[in-house]
Protein backbone atom coordinates (compact mmCIF):
# COMPACT_ATOMS: atom_id res chain seq x y z
CA UNK A 1 0.00 0.00 0.00
CA UNK A 2 1.14 3.49 -0.78
CA UNK A 3 -1.08 4.91 1.91
CA UNK A 4 1.50 7.54 2.90
CA UNK A 5 0.35 9.72 0.03
CA UNK A 6 -2.94 11.65 -0.13
CA UNK A 7 -5.56 9.66 -1.96
CA UNK A 8 -4.08 6.29 -0.97
CA UNK A 9 -2.56 3.72 -3.26
CA UNK A 10 -1.45 5.22 -6.56
CA UNK A 11 -2.59 2.09 -8.39
CA UNK A 12 -6.09 2.71 -7.13
CA UNK A 13 -5.97 6.38 -8.00
CA UNK A 14 -5.34 6.03 -11.72
CA UNK A 15 -5.22 3.43 -14.49
CA UNK A 16 -1.95 1.44 -14.38
CA UNK A 17 0.70 0.95 -17.09
CA UNK A 18 1.68 -2.63 -16.38
CA UNK A 19 4.71 -3.84 -18.30
CA UNK A 20 5.38 -0.55 -20.10
CA UNK A 21 9.10 0.15 -20.43
CA UNK A 22 10.27 3.63 -19.57
CA UNK A 23 13.82 4.90 -19.85
CA UNK A 24 14.27 7.74 -17.39
CA UNK A 25 17.27 9.93 -18.15
CA UNK A 26 18.48 12.03 -15.24
CA UNK A 27 20.81 14.98 -15.85
CA UNK A 28 22.93 16.79 -13.29
CA UNK A 29 20.77 19.36 -11.56
CA UNK A 30 19.49 19.86 -8.06
CA UNK A 31 15.96 18.95 -9.19
CA UNK A 32 17.20 15.39 -9.73
CA UNK A 33 15.96 14.52 -6.24
CA UNK A 34 12.36 15.04 -7.35
CA UNK A 35 12.83 12.50 -10.12
CA UNK A 36 13.20 9.71 -7.56
CA UNK A 37 9.49 10.26 -6.91
CA UNK A 38 8.77 10.04 -10.64
CA UNK A 39 10.66 6.73 -10.80
CA UNK A 40 8.73 5.46 -7.80
CA UNK A 41 5.31 6.47 -9.12
CA UNK A 42 5.97 4.95 -12.53
CA UNK A 43 7.10 1.73 -10.86
CA UNK A 44 4.00 1.68 -8.64
CA UNK A 45 1.92 2.08 -11.78
CA UNK A 46 3.47 -1.10 -13.13
CA UNK A 47 6.05 0.35 -15.53
CA UNK A 48 9.56 -1.12 -15.78
CA UNK A 49 11.75 1.90 -15.24
CA UNK A 50 15.36 1.92 -16.38
CA UNK A 51 17.16 4.93 -15.04
CA UNK A 52 20.15 6.36 -16.86
CA UNK A 53 22.14 8.90 -14.87
CA UNK A 54 24.71 11.23 -16.32
CA UNK A 55 27.97 11.52 -14.47
CA UNK A 56 26.92 14.93 -13.18
CA UNK A 57 23.57 13.52 -11.98
CA UNK A 58 25.36 11.07 -9.69
CA UNK A 59 26.75 14.04 -7.81
CA UNK A 60 23.22 15.10 -6.88
CA UNK A 61 21.51 11.75 -6.38
CA UNK A 62 22.81 8.22 -6.11
CA UNK A 63 22.03 5.31 -8.41
CA UNK A 64 21.14 3.44 -5.23
CA UNK A 65 18.22 5.79 -4.57
CA UNK A 66 16.76 4.89 -7.95
CA UNK A 67 17.49 1.21 -7.53
CA UNK A 68 15.64 1.36 -4.22
CA UNK A 69 12.45 2.65 -5.84
CA UNK A 70 12.57 0.84 -9.19
CA UNK A 71 14.11 -2.48 -8.17
CA UNK A 72 16.28 -2.23 -11.29
CA UNK A 73 19.93 -1.34 -11.51
CA UNK A 74 20.41 2.13 -13.00
CA UNK A 75 22.93 2.72 -15.74
CA UNK A 76 25.68 5.22 -15.18
CA UNK A 77 28.72 4.20 -17.13
CA UNK A 78 27.65 5.17 -20.62
CA UNK A 79 31.13 5.49 -21.89
CA UNK A 80 32.18 1.91 -21.65
CA UNK A 81 31.44 -0.18 -24.73
CA UNK A 82 29.11 -2.35 -22.69
CA UNK A 83 27.30 0.67 -21.23
CA UNK A 84 26.75 2.22 -24.64
CA UNK A 85 25.44 -1.02 -26.16
CA UNK A 86 23.05 -1.59 -23.28
CA UNK A 87 21.93 1.97 -23.62
CA UNK A 88 21.05 1.67 -27.29
CA UNK A 89 19.16 -1.55 -26.55
CA UNK A 90 17.19 0.14 -23.78
CA UNK A 91 16.24 2.96 -26.14
CA UNK A 92 15.06 0.49 -28.76
CA UNK A 93 12.93 -1.45 -26.30
CA UNK A 94 11.43 1.59 -24.62
CA UNK A 95 7.75 2.52 -24.85
CA UNK A 96 8.70 6.02 -23.72
CA UNK A 97 11.76 8.02 -22.83
CA UNK A 98 11.74 10.76 -20.25
CA UNK A 99 14.55 13.17 -19.46
CA UNK A 100 14.17 14.94 -16.12
CA UNK A 101 15.65 17.22 -15.09
CA UNK A 102 16.79 18.23 -18.58
CA UNK A 103 19.57 20.77 -18.23
CA UNK A 104 20.38 23.57 -20.68
CA UNK A 105 23.33 21.48 -21.78
CA UNK A 106 21.11 18.47 -22.46
CA UNK A 107 18.68 20.61 -24.51
CA UNK A 108 21.62 21.90 -26.52
CA UNK A 109 23.08 18.44 -27.12
CA UNK A 110 19.81 16.88 -28.12
CA UNK A 111 18.71 19.82 -30.29
CA UNK A 112 21.92 19.45 -32.27
CA UNK A 113 21.53 15.66 -32.52
CA UNK A 114 24.37 14.93 -30.12
CA UNK A 115 22.34 13.23 -27.44
CA UNK A 116 22.81 9.57 -28.36
CA UNK A 117 20.74 9.05 -25.24
CA UNK A 118 17.72 9.41 -27.47
CA UNK A 119 18.57 6.84 -30.16
CA UNK A 120 15.06 5.50 -30.14
CA UNK A 121 11.76 5.50 -31.95
CA UNK A 122 9.91 5.91 -28.68
CA UNK A 123 8.09 9.12 -27.77
CA UNK A 124 10.13 11.47 -25.64
CA UNK A 125 9.09 13.62 -22.70
CA UNK A 126 11.53 16.33 -21.65
CA UNK A 127 11.17 18.19 -18.34
CA UNK A 128 13.69 21.04 -18.26
CA UNK A 129 15.03 22.60 -15.06
CA UNK A 130 17.69 25.25 -14.78
CA UNK A 131 18.05 28.75 -13.49
CA UNK A 132 15.77 31.34 -15.04
CA UNK A 133 18.50 33.26 -16.87
CA UNK A 134 19.74 30.12 -18.56
CA UNK A 135 16.18 29.19 -19.52
CA UNK A 136 15.49 32.70 -20.88
CA UNK A 137 18.66 32.62 -23.03
CA UNK A 138 17.79 32.81 -26.73
CA UNK A 139 19.80 29.68 -27.55
CA UNK A 140 18.05 27.62 -24.86
CA UNK A 141 14.69 28.86 -26.10
CA UNK A 142 15.63 27.95 -29.67
CA UNK A 143 16.78 24.48 -28.53
CA UNK A 144 13.53 23.90 -26.64
CA UNK A 145 11.46 25.06 -29.62
CA UNK A 146 13.44 22.77 -31.91
CA UNK A 147 12.80 19.75 -29.71
CA UNK A 148 9.08 20.57 -29.54
CA UNK A 149 9.00 20.79 -33.35
CA UNK A 150 10.61 17.40 -33.50
CA UNK A 151 7.66 16.03 -31.56
CA UNK A 152 9.17 15.83 -28.10
CA UNK A 153 6.69 16.63 -25.37
CA UNK A 154 8.18 19.42 -23.26
CA UNK A 155 6.74 19.91 -19.78
CA UNK A 156 7.77 23.01 -17.92
CA UNK A 157 9.82 24.47 -16.52
CA UNK A 158 7.45 25.75 -13.88
CA UNK A 159 7.58 29.20 -12.38
CA UNK A 160 8.51 29.62 -8.73
CA UNK A 161 11.29 29.46 -6.20
CA UNK A 162 14.54 28.17 -7.68
CA UNK A 163 17.52 26.64 -5.85
CA UNK A 164 18.78 28.50 -2.78
CA UNK A 165 20.23 31.86 -3.76
CA UNK A 166 18.73 31.70 -7.26
CA UNK A 167 15.56 33.66 -6.51
CA UNK A 168 12.32 33.02 -8.38
CA UNK A 169 11.42 32.60 -12.01
CA UNK A 170 10.59 30.05 -14.67
CA UNK A 171 13.16 27.28 -14.23
CA UNK A 172 11.79 24.84 -11.65
CA UNK A 173 11.20 21.24 -12.57
CA UNK A 174 7.45 20.67 -12.78
CA UNK A 175 5.95 18.56 -9.98
CA UNK A 176 6.71 14.85 -10.22
CA UNK A 177 2.97 14.20 -10.73
CA UNK A 178 3.03 16.32 -13.88
CA UNK A 179 5.96 14.37 -15.33
CA UNK A 180 3.91 11.22 -14.68
CA UNK A 181 0.83 12.72 -16.42
CA UNK A 182 2.98 13.71 -19.40
CA UNK A 183 4.29 10.16 -19.65
CA UNK A 184 0.68 9.01 -19.50
CA UNK A 185 -0.04 11.07 -22.60
CA UNK A 186 2.59 9.13 -24.54
CA UNK A 187 2.08 5.73 -22.86
CA UNK A 188 -1.68 5.30 -22.94
CA UNK A 189 -3.01 3.51 -26.02
CA UNK A 190 -4.02 5.59 -29.07
CA UNK A 191 -7.45 7.07 -28.47
CA UNK A 192 -10.23 8.38 -30.71
CA UNK A 193 -10.04 11.45 -28.47
CA UNK A 194 -6.56 12.27 -29.74
CA UNK A 195 -6.56 15.70 -31.40
CA UNK A 196 -10.24 16.22 -30.54
CA UNK A 197 -11.55 19.35 -28.84
CA UNK A 198 -12.99 18.46 -25.46
CA UNK A 199 -14.91 21.07 -23.46
CA UNK A 200 -15.45 20.37 -19.77
CA UNK A 201 -17.27 22.33 -17.09
CA UNK A 202 -16.32 21.80 -13.46
CA UNK A 203 -16.84 23.08 -9.96
CA UNK A 204 -19.57 25.17 -8.43
CA UNK A 205 -20.82 28.57 -9.50
CA UNK A 206 -21.07 31.54 -7.16
CA UNK A 207 -24.03 33.85 -7.43
CA UNK A 208 -23.18 37.16 -5.81
CA UNK A 209 -25.51 38.84 -3.33
CA UNK A 210 -23.13 41.70 -2.75
CA UNK A 211 -19.34 42.13 -3.13
CA UNK A 212 -18.75 39.86 -0.11
CA UNK A 213 -21.46 37.16 -0.09
CA UNK A 214 -22.65 34.62 -2.57
CA UNK A 215 -24.90 31.62 -3.00
CA UNK A 216 -22.91 28.52 -3.81
CA UNK A 217 -22.73 24.77 -3.37
CA UNK A 218 -20.35 22.10 -2.15
CA UNK A 219 -18.94 21.01 -5.51
CA UNK A 220 -15.15 20.58 -5.28
CA UNK A 221 -14.59 20.28 -9.03
CA UNK A 222 -12.61 17.04 -8.57
CA UNK A 223 -14.64 14.98 -11.05
CA UNK A 224 -14.40 17.58 -13.83
CA UNK A 225 -10.68 18.12 -13.20
CA UNK A 226 -10.05 14.35 -13.29
CA UNK A 227 -11.92 14.19 -16.62
CA UNK A 228 -9.83 17.06 -17.97
CA UNK A 229 -6.53 15.43 -17.02
CA UNK A 230 -7.62 12.02 -18.32
CA UNK A 231 -8.80 13.53 -21.64
CA UNK A 232 -5.47 15.34 -22.01
CA UNK A 233 -3.61 12.07 -21.38
CA UNK A 234 -5.62 10.60 -24.26
CA UNK A 235 -4.28 13.32 -26.55
CA UNK A 236 -7.28 15.67 -26.54
CA UNK A 237 -7.14 19.47 -26.67
CA UNK A 238 -8.94 20.22 -23.47
CA UNK A 239 -10.67 23.40 -22.37
CA UNK A 240 -11.82 23.40 -18.76
CA UNK A 241 -14.39 26.01 -17.81
CA UNK A 242 -14.04 26.05 -14.06
CA UNK A 243 -15.98 27.68 -11.30
CA UNK A 244 -14.06 28.60 -8.14
CA UNK A 245 -12.13 25.58 -6.82
CA UNK A 246 -8.95 25.08 -4.83
CA UNK A 247 -7.54 22.63 -7.38
CA UNK A 248 -4.38 23.19 -9.42
CA UNK A 249 -4.96 23.43 -13.17
CA UNK A 250 -4.55 20.03 -14.83
CA UNK A 251 -1.37 19.98 -16.87
CA UNK A 252 -1.71 20.81 -20.57
CA UNK A 253 -5.30 21.95 -20.20
CA UNK A 254 -6.58 25.45 -20.95
CA UNK A 255 -8.44 26.56 -17.84
CA UNK A 256 -10.96 29.36 -18.03
CA UNK A 257 -11.97 30.73 -14.64
CA UNK A 258 -15.57 31.73 -14.21
CA UNK A 259 -17.60 32.69 -11.21
CA UNK A 260 -21.33 32.85 -11.91
CA UNK A 261 -23.61 30.71 -14.06
CA UNK A 262 -23.88 33.65 -16.45
CA UNK A 263 -20.06 33.72 -16.83
CA UNK A 264 -20.04 29.96 -17.36
CA UNK A 265 -22.83 30.23 -19.93
CA UNK A 266 -20.86 32.76 -21.93
CA UNK A 267 -17.61 30.78 -21.74
CA UNK A 268 -19.32 27.53 -22.79
CA UNK A 269 -21.57 28.88 -25.54
CA UNK A 270 -18.71 30.74 -27.21
CA UNK A 271 -16.70 27.50 -27.44
CA UNK A 272 -19.12 24.62 -27.75
CA UNK A 273 -19.61 24.87 -31.51
CA UNK A 274 -16.06 23.74 -32.12
CA UNK A 275 -16.13 20.99 -29.47
CA UNK A 276 -16.14 17.30 -30.40
CA UNK A 277 -17.04 16.29 -26.87
CA UNK A 278 -18.66 18.29 -24.05
CA UNK A 279 -18.72 17.05 -20.48
CA UNK A 280 -20.96 19.11 -18.20
CA UNK A 281 -19.61 18.19 -14.78
CA UNK A 282 -20.20 21.59 -13.16
CA UNK A 283 -22.72 22.01 -10.38
CA UNK A 284 -24.39 25.08 -11.81
CA UNK A 285 -26.41 27.03 -9.29
CA UNK A 286 -30.08 26.75 -10.29
CA UNK A 287 -30.89 30.26 -9.06
CA UNK A 288 -29.23 33.64 -8.62
CA UNK A 289 -30.27 36.57 -6.45
CA UNK A 290 -32.65 38.87 -8.37
CA UNK A 291 -30.70 41.80 -7.09
CA UNK A 292 -26.97 42.22 -6.65
CA UNK A 293 -26.05 44.93 -4.19
CA UNK A 294 -23.11 47.06 -5.22
CA UNK A 295 -21.94 47.58 -1.65
CA UNK A 296 -21.92 45.26 1.35
CA UNK A 297 -25.38 44.83 2.87
CA UNK A 298 -25.57 45.96 6.48
CA UNK A 299 -27.51 44.06 9.14
CA UNK A 300 -28.78 47.34 10.55
CA UNK A 301 -30.26 48.33 7.20
CA UNK A 302 -31.69 44.88 6.38
CA UNK A 303 -33.32 44.28 9.79
CA UNK A 304 -34.38 41.05 11.54
CA UNK A 305 -35.73 39.34 8.46
CA UNK A 306 -34.37 39.11 4.98
CA UNK A 307 -36.44 37.86 2.04
CA UNK A 308 -34.27 36.83 -0.82
CA UNK A 309 -35.83 36.81 -4.27
CA UNK A 310 -34.18 34.42 -6.68
CA UNK A 311 -34.31 34.09 -10.45
CA UNK A 312 -33.70 30.88 -12.31
CA UNK A 313 -30.36 30.60 -14.08
CA UNK A 314 -30.16 29.67 -17.75
CA UNK A 315 -29.58 25.98 -18.44
CA UNK A 316 -26.12 25.94 -19.96
CA UNK A 317 -26.00 22.33 -21.10
CA UNK A 318 -29.43 22.42 -22.80
CA UNK A 319 -28.41 25.41 -24.88
CA UNK A 320 -24.96 24.00 -25.58
CA UNK A 321 -26.41 20.70 -26.79
CA UNK A 322 -28.42 22.41 -29.55
CA UNK A 323 -25.27 24.05 -30.90
CA UNK A 324 -22.89 21.11 -31.14
CA UNK A 325 -21.64 19.90 -34.50
CA UNK A 326 -22.67 16.58 -36.10
CA UNK A 327 -20.82 13.60 -34.66
CA UNK A 328 -20.15 15.31 -31.35
CA UNK A 329 -20.92 13.73 -27.98
CA UNK A 330 -22.53 15.49 -25.00
CA UNK A 331 -22.37 14.12 -21.48
CA UNK A 332 -24.37 15.37 -18.51
CA UNK A 333 -24.01 14.72 -14.80
CA UNK A 334 -26.77 14.26 -12.27
CA UNK A 335 -26.54 14.10 -8.52
CA UNK A 336 -29.72 12.66 -7.03
CA UNK A 337 -31.00 11.70 -3.63
CA UNK A 338 -33.82 9.42 -4.79
CA UNK A 339 -35.15 7.66 -7.91
CA UNK A 340 -31.70 7.95 -9.45
CA UNK A 341 -32.45 6.30 -12.78
CA UNK A 342 -35.76 7.99 -13.55
CA UNK A 343 -34.50 11.46 -12.62
CA UNK A 344 -31.28 10.95 -14.56
CA UNK A 345 -33.11 9.66 -17.62
CA UNK A 346 -35.47 12.62 -17.56
CA UNK A 347 -32.44 14.96 -17.65
CA UNK A 348 -30.76 12.86 -20.35
CA UNK A 349 -33.79 13.24 -22.58
CA UNK A 350 -34.87 16.73 -21.55
CA UNK A 351 -31.44 18.24 -22.12
CA UNK A 352 -30.55 16.06 -25.15
CA UNK A 353 -27.40 14.42 -23.76
CA UNK A 354 -26.00 11.20 -25.25
CA UNK A 355 -24.86 9.95 -21.88
CA UNK A 356 -25.60 10.96 -18.33
CA UNK A 357 -23.40 10.11 -15.37
CA UNK A 358 -25.49 9.81 -12.23
CA UNK A 359 -24.55 9.42 -8.62
CA UNK A 360 -26.36 9.40 -5.33
CA UNK A 361 -25.73 12.17 -2.84
CA UNK A 362 -25.97 9.70 0.05
CA UNK A 363 -23.55 6.96 -1.08
CA UNK A 364 -20.45 6.80 1.16
CA UNK A 365 -17.26 7.58 -0.80
CA UNK A 366 -19.23 9.30 -3.53
CA UNK A 367 -20.22 12.81 -4.50
CA UNK A 368 -18.94 16.35 -4.12
CA UNK A 369 -15.90 16.46 -1.88
CA UNK A 370 -14.84 12.83 -2.10
CA UNK A 371 -11.74 11.57 -3.96
CA UNK A 372 -13.74 8.54 -5.05
CA UNK A 373 -17.03 8.18 -6.85
CA UNK A 374 -19.71 5.56 -7.45
CA UNK A 375 -21.62 6.29 -10.62
CA UNK A 376 -24.12 4.84 -13.03
CA UNK A 377 -24.02 5.85 -16.68
CA UNK A 378 -27.27 5.90 -18.67
CA UNK A 379 -27.35 6.41 -22.42
CA UNK A 380 -29.94 7.69 -24.86
CA UNK A 381 -30.40 4.20 -26.35
CA UNK A 382 -31.71 2.82 -23.06
CA UNK A 383 -28.40 1.31 -21.92
CA UNK A 384 -27.17 1.48 -18.33
CA UNK A 385 -23.74 0.86 -16.78
CA UNK A 386 -23.04 0.41 -13.12
CA UNK A 387 -19.40 1.47 -12.55
CA UNK A 388 -17.68 0.29 -9.37
CA UNK A 389 -16.67 2.69 -6.60
CA UNK A 390 -13.22 3.96 -7.61
CA UNK A 391 -11.00 7.03 -7.55
CA UNK A 392 -12.33 9.92 -9.60
CA UNK A 393 -9.36 9.48 -11.95
CA UNK A 394 -10.29 5.86 -12.65
CA UNK A 395 -13.98 6.78 -13.00
CA UNK A 396 -12.95 9.57 -15.41
CA UNK A 397 -11.14 7.02 -17.57
CA UNK A 398 -14.16 4.72 -17.60
CA UNK A 399 -16.44 7.59 -18.57
CA UNK A 400 -14.05 8.50 -21.40
CA UNK A 401 -14.10 4.86 -22.57
CA UNK A 402 -17.88 5.16 -22.92
CA UNK A 403 -17.49 8.52 -24.71
CA UNK A 404 -15.03 6.90 -27.13
CA UNK A 405 -17.56 4.12 -27.82
CA UNK A 406 -20.09 6.79 -28.75
CA UNK A 407 -17.83 8.97 -30.89
CA UNK A 408 -18.83 8.96 -34.51
CA UNK A 409 -22.14 7.32 -33.66
CA UNK A 410 -23.71 10.50 -32.32
CA UNK A 411 -25.57 13.45 -33.86
CA UNK A 412 -25.79 11.99 -37.32
CA UNK A 413 -22.05 11.14 -37.40
Ligand code: C5P
Nearest residue numbers: 280281282284314315316317332333334
Ligand atom coordinates in the same frame (compact mmCIF):
# COMPACT_ATOMS: atom_id res chain seq x y z
O1 C5P B 1 -28.76 20.59 -12.07
P1 C5P B 1 -29.14 19.37 -12.89
O2 C5P B 1 -29.21 18.12 -12.10
O3 C5P B 1 -30.30 19.61 -13.78
O4 C5P B 1 -27.86 19.17 -13.85
C1 C5P B 1 -27.83 18.21 -14.85
C2 C5P B 1 -26.80 18.61 -15.88
O5 C5P B 1 -27.11 19.88 -16.44
C3 C5P B 1 -25.38 18.72 -15.36
O6 C5P B 1 -24.56 18.17 -16.38
C4 C5P B 1 -25.16 20.22 -15.21
O7 C5P B 1 -23.80 20.58 -15.42
C5 C5P B 1 -26.04 20.81 -16.29
N1 C5P B 1 -26.63 22.13 -15.93
C6 C5P B 1 -26.32 23.23 -16.70
N2 C5P B 1 -26.87 24.44 -16.40
C7 C5P B 1 -27.73 24.59 -15.37
C8 C5P B 1 -28.06 23.47 -14.58
C9 C5P B 1 -27.48 22.25 -14.89
O8 C5P B 1 -25.51 23.11 -17.62
N3 C5P B 1 -28.26 25.77 -15.11
